[in-house]
Amino acid sequence: MNTSIPLAASDAAATSPTTLIYWFRNDLRLDDNPGLLKACQKANNLLLVYCHDVAAWQMTRWEVPRTSRHRQQFLASTLADLAMQLKSHDSRLLEVEGPPAELLPALARAIGATTIYCEEIAAPEEQEEVAALRAAGLTVETVWQSSLLDPTDLPFALDDLPDVFTSFRTTVERHHVLPPPPLARPQKIPALPPAYAALVEKWGATKGAISSGFADAEPIEHQASNSVTYRTGGRSSFPYFLPLFSGGASAASEHLHQYFDRKLAHTYKLTRNGITGVDYSTKFSPWLASGAMSARQSYAVLKEFEAAHGANDSTYWIWFELLWRDYFRLLHLKYGPQLYRAQGLTSLPQPSHDARAFDAWCQARTGESFVDAGMAELSITGYVSNRLRQVVASYLIHDMGCDWRAGAAWFEAQLIDYDVYSNQGNWLYIAGRGTDPRNGRRFNIQKQAHDYDPDGAYRRLWSAQ
Template sequence: MSTALFWFRNDLRLHDQPALLAACASGARHLVPVFCLPDAQEATRWGFARIGPHRLAWLDDALHDLALQLERLNCPLLIVSAPAASALPELARVLGADAVFCEEIAAPEEQAQVAALRAAGLQVTTVWQSSLLDPQALPWPPQDLPPSFTPFKQAVERVRLAPPEPLAPPTALPPWPADVKVPAHLRGLRPQQLERDEVRSSLAGLTAGETAGLAHLARYLGRKLPDTYKQTRNGLTGVDYSSKWSPWLASGAVSARAIMAQLREYESVHGANDGSYWLWFELLWRDYFRFLHLQHGSRLYHGRGLGQLPPPAHEVQAFECWRKAGTGQPLVDAAMRELAATGYLSNRLRQVVASYLIYELGGDWRAGAAWFESQLIDYDVYSNQGNWLYIAGRGSDPRGGRRFNVDKQTAEHDADGAYRRLWAAAD
């Protein structure tokens, strides 16, 4: 094999990169790392942009960091401005390549992208690498995954299933082929950055990319914040109430296995506690939503989900009030303003606003999931779909959905009104 393409997807890192190492071990003499930019103009069926400015800004920083690291290995990152299904076959012809290596993503659109490349004649090798646990090491085949999270967790803990050790980053990569000119129409610019003084950040001082993500992980553990995580995890404001690992996990800048390895090392020094256990617990939830995709695939994207309820109606006016923070419910509107202004929202408030859309406004859960996809800097296709299905009672919740009493949530989590004042409407 002369030249191979390595297609970065939701794995913008060099550490713990089995797919990249597979490309290096393939015998290819030349390697071209590629990232295909999303179409910032693409609209959803609900009438708004598929990917909003905060997600683009976070992606921009992550790509910048990845590009710097690849430059140090003398193997530059090629950013292209066309969809993978059209750009990669054309690149392969220009470069004389016939092989593509990438991570496996078990969601319908991402599966269709790979199918299109294979239909174009490319040999595509996909490697599953986004989960903490190896799906092949589970106590059952993926298609026999338990229908809810608790028996899944209990079985994993009963057999003491441990994740594989994270892999070290490569110290060298095959070079680009010599004297190759990439067509100008394929060369993309990095996403347009937001002016940072125009953004009210919910993640003050945090930036995207592998370098920043690993530094944040080290600081979090160094400050012994796992010890208080269980007590603070339902906070609404600030950085330290939760781990804030999700933005780097979502872009793949930091792997779940790297996080878990360092958390176990932390426990070996400082001792395990409720907080460190809860971090493991939530990484298991992240895995469960991934494995649900291996089990059910595109069914998770149908209006019915995994249940028997009819597809939901879509109340356009109510949905617009919800996403534009105009419901008149103070906590919900404050949360939707934070989301729109920063691209982030606490886990507690994500559940509250999702429940409000579904149960109080009669909204379509798929429209809510699409709005989160557009806005969240930590958007993850597996977790976003899984959580919205869970709240709507169309996924893995054995209780048939989660309806939150907003007044009760307000009294428990914003009794002094500080959060609502922080994100009150401008006069």
């Protein structure tokens, strides 16, 4: 006679082991990672995965690579730091090579998982990846976590997001909308699935295999830090080949705190339009783009600084720039794929394009010295100032008659701080196909050179590459 008492359905679920996958995307950190925290709370066994998608190694329709060695190496150091932090929590990061839509269902079957947690990214290709996983029968729990402000705290529905940034900013400030504090990292990361070793043997990506997929699109070898230092001559405004500027949450945290410890925030508005050097801007963007630092972490340290040393126009401007970053994200939530059309949010005709002119722009051979200097810096270092980004983008669109989408693709390939939201938003803005109330920004290149490089020092620094 069976005298055991049947478990209620909820009790049975509570006692059965839950195996989940957490898929890292652009959130390569443990602290202030709501999606990871939720996965840790739900799982008994948790597989932590990063996918190196081979699509990133292919050429675009504009005949430029999707990524470069600059981005590859910054990502590699970011993942190495994440792996180190996970190891300190008795866990591991599984790096796999291939399309997430193929690899993640296979991994799920191998460990008996049916649910994946990941960051929500409101861009078309990233949305398609999630849709493909769901079509494969997986439950995908996405968590919106890359913005400073929580969209649910805004004083308007996303459909009513103002189409002018100033209106958005003033509304947010008038209603005193503030970001939530950053979350602590998980106290404990669930154990790896028992089959983890077999997964590594079958699917684990090797560093050599990953590296071999990338086209060497820059006039610089990145085989060793000393060779990079030699070729850049110490000129880089973001020397990611040095430990203090390497990828990952460890370097991000150190940089964040040293920036405020040196009180550079009090002069940010005065220096932010600089074009060379490591201190003219916050330089948070590469770590924000990879998710090694969250916007809420940077804001929290900003507020601590203001409480201790006082607020001024410059510290306000850091908040202002973080709001701009949020605005481009919210535009994606409102408009989605419309931001990727040739006409953008307008009814303008198809943009013209000159393939030869575009190639000259990419290769820093336009004949316009200020533009060529900026393009040389970008190609050689993977970074260029915000001021020069606007200048070279305006020149490509308005002076060379090229398609803004080609320029966006080149920035995607080259910039170590490439961020899908800000990249798309800024190129649309310059092209007059986004939400700019002035219908585009055409810069007078000679005036820009006179204002920001009056003695020609920047042009000499990057000439004859």
